[in-house]
Amino acid sequence: MVLDKLGESISNALRKVAGRGFVDKAVVDEFIRDLQRALLQADVDVKLVYGLSNNIRDKVLNEKPATGLTAKEHMVKTVYDELVTFLGRETGTIELKKQKILLVGLYGSGKTTSAAKLAKFFLRKGLRPALVGCDTFRPAAQEQIMQLGNQVGVPSYAKGSDAAKAAEEAAKMFSDRDVVIFDSAGRNALDKELAGELTRLKDAIKPDEVFLVIPADIGQAAGKQSEEFAKLVGITGVIVTKMDGTAKGGAALSSCSVVNAPIKFIGVGEKADDFEQYDPKRFVSRLIGYGDLQGLVEKAEEIKSPELMKSAENMMSGKYSLQDFYEQIESVKKMGPLKQVMQMIPGLKMPDGILEVQEKQMAKWKVAMDSMTAKEKLNPEIIDASRIKRIAAGSGLKDDDVKELIKHYDRTKKMMRMVGGRNLKRGNFAQLAKQFGMKV
Ligand SMILES: Nc1nc2c(ncn2[C@@H]2O[C@H](COP(=O)(O)OP(=O)(O)O)[C@@H](O)[C@H]2O)c(=O)[nH]1
Ligand SMILES: [Mg+2]
CATH class of the missing domain: 1.10.260.30 (Signal recognition particle, SRP54 subunit, M-domain)
Known part of the structure; x- marks a missing residue:
C-alpha cells in the first residue's frame, strides 16, 4: 500500500516496544527516535515531526491509562490516536446530494484525472454527475475532459476560450444533473494570472465545494501551497493524488491537516478506479499493519x-x-x-x-x-x-x-x-x- 515503508518502520518500532518488559522513559524515548526517523524518511516536515513526538511522549509518560488498559496498550492507543490526528484529523465526509464541485491546483497535479475519478465515484453511488472542462489554457485540455467523460460514461462539456463563460453555460446545461464537477486550469505556480482566473471562475460557478488537488510527491511544499489556495478561493477539501508513486506522501497528508480542510480522497493510480475515500483512522490502521x-x-x-x-x-x-x-x-x-x-x-x-x-x-x-x-x-x-x-x-x-x-x-x-x-x-x-x- 501507499507509504509501505513508513508503516513497516512504525510497526517495527512498536514491536520493539512489545519486546520490552515494561514501558519506561527509555523505552518511550527509543520508540520516539525510531518514529522520528521513519517520518522524516517519509518527508514529513521536521517541525511537525517534533510536534507529534512531543505529544506522544507527553501522553504516554504522563497520562493515566484508561481503565482496563495496560501501559503498553495505552502506548499503542496513544500512537494510533496521535497518528490519526496527524494524518488527517477528521474523516472527509462526502455528501451524496445535488452539488457543484470546483477542482483547483497547479499544473500536472492530477485535477483532470481526479475530476473523472470523482465522476465515477458519484456514478457508483447512484448519482448523476457531469464533467465541465474549464481549462482553456492548455491546448489539449478540452479534448482530454471530453474523452474522460466518455470513458467513465458521464456527459461532459468544454468549449471556448473564456473559462468563466464556459462554466456558466455548462451550469445551465447541466442544471438537472446531481453533481457537476468543474475542472480548472493550472500553472506552474499560483501566479497572478491563475489567481485571477480562479477567482472569476469561483464567482461564476458559486460551488458548494472547492477541492484542492495536490500530488503526494510534492513533499514539504504541500503546506504552503494549501495555505495559498485556501486564502485565495477557500478550500473545503483536499484530494491527494499519486499516492501510489512515492514513499514521501507523509508530507502531503500531514501538511494538509494544517489548513482547515480534510483530505477527502487519495489517488492511487492513473485509472478511474484508482481512487479511495480517505479516512485517517482506516489509513493509519492499514499503515501500521491492521487489516482493513x-x-x-x-x-x-x-x-x-x-x-x-x-x-x-x-x-x-x-x-x-x-x-x-x-x-x-x-x-x-x-x-x-x-x-x-x-x-x-x-x-x-x-x-x-x-x-x-x-x-x-x-x-x-x-x-x-x-x-x-x-x-x-x-x-x-x-x-x-x-x-x-x-x-x-x-x-x-x-x-x-x-x-x-x-x-x-x-x-x-x-x-x-x-x-x-x-x-x-x-x-x-x-x-x-x-x-x-x-x-x-
Ligand atoms: N500514478 C498516478 N498518476 C496520476 C494520478 N493522478 C493523476 N495522475 C497522472 O498525472 C498526470 C497529470 O494528470 P492531470 O489530471 O492531467 O493533471 P492536471 O494538469 O492537474 O489536470 C497524468 O499523467 C495522470 O495520469 C494518481 O493518483 N496516480
Ligand atoms: Mg488538467
Whole structure:
C-alpha cells in the first residue's frame, strides 16, 4: 500500500516496544527516535515531526491509562490516536446530494484525472454527475475532459476560450444533473494570472465545494501551497493524488491537516478506479499493519456483489467456509487488481512478488474447489486424506496442491477469527496489541 515503508518502520518500532518488559522513559524515548526517523524518511516536515513526538511522549509518560488498559496498550492507543490526528484529523465526509464541485491546483497535479475519478465515484453511488472542462489554457485540455467523460460514461462539456463563460453555460446545461464537477486550469505556480482566473471562475460557478488537488510527491511544499489556495478561493477539501508513486506522501497528508480542510480522497493510480475515500483512522490502521475489513465491505458494496458481501460478513462473524474463499477468488477479478484487494483483507499483508505467484495458485485452487462437493466446501473439516485424493484426481492436480489449499484456507480462517471480532472504536486494544506480538 501507499507509504509501505513508513508503516513497516512504525510497526517495527512498536514491536520493539512489545519486546520490552515494561514501558519506561527509555523505552518511550527509543520508540520516539525510531518514529522520528521513519517520518522524516517519509518527508514529513521536521517541525511537525517534533510536534507529534512531543505529544506522544507527553501522553504516554504522563497520562493515566484508561481503565482496563495496560501501559503498553495505552502506548499503542496513544500512537494510533496521535497518528490519526496527524494524518488527517477528521474523516472527509462526502455528501451524496445535488452539488457543484470546483477542482483547483497547479499544473500536472492530477485535477483532470481526479475530476473523472470523482465522476465515477458519484456514478457508483447512484448519482448523476457531469464533467465541465474549464481549462482553456492548455491546448489539449478540452479534448482530454471530453474523452474522460466518455470513458467513465458521464456527459461532459468544454468549449471556448473564456473559462468563466464556459462554466456558466455548462451550469445551465447541466442544471438537472446531481453533481457537476468543474475542472480548472493550472500553472506552474499560483501566479497572478491563475489567481485571477480562479477567482472569476469561483464567482461564476458559486460551488458548494472547492477541492484542492495536490500530488503526494510534492513533499514539504504541500503546506504552503494549501495555505495559498485556501486564502485565495477557500478550500473545503483536499484530494491527494499519486499516492501510489512515492514513499514521501507523509508530507502531503500531514501538511494538509494544517489548513482547515480534510483530505477527502487519495489517488492511487492513473485509472478511474484508482481512487479511495480517505479516512485517517482506516489509513493509519492499514499503515501500521491492521487489516482493513471495513474497506473490503465498502468496496464490495460499491460493486454490488452480494456473494462478496456475504463472504465479507462471514469473515467478520467467524463463519468462513471454503465456499466463501471460492467466492472471494471469483469476485476478486471484478474488484480490480488482486494486490489492492488483498491489502484490504486483515492479516494478509504480503511481501512484494508473492501476489503474482498467488494469482497462479488461486487459479489452481479454483480448479480444485470445482471438484469438491458443496458439502465439502461448506464444511472443509470433513476433507480427509481419501477425499483429498479424490479431489486431486478429479481436478488433475497433485495431492499436495489440494493440501496446500486446505492449509491456506485454515490459515486465512484463523486470521479472520483473530481480527474478526475486533473493533478499535470499542476500545478493544488487546487485539491490536496482540498483532504486535504483545502479551496481553
Ligand atoms: N500514478 C498516478 N498518476 C496520476 C494520478 N493522478 C493523476 N495522475 C497522472 O498525472 C498526470 C497529470 O494528470 P492531470 O489530471 O492531467 O493533471 P492536471 O494538469 O492537474 O489536470 C497524468 O499523467 C495522470 O495520469 C494518481 O493518483 N496516480
Ligand atoms: Mg488538467
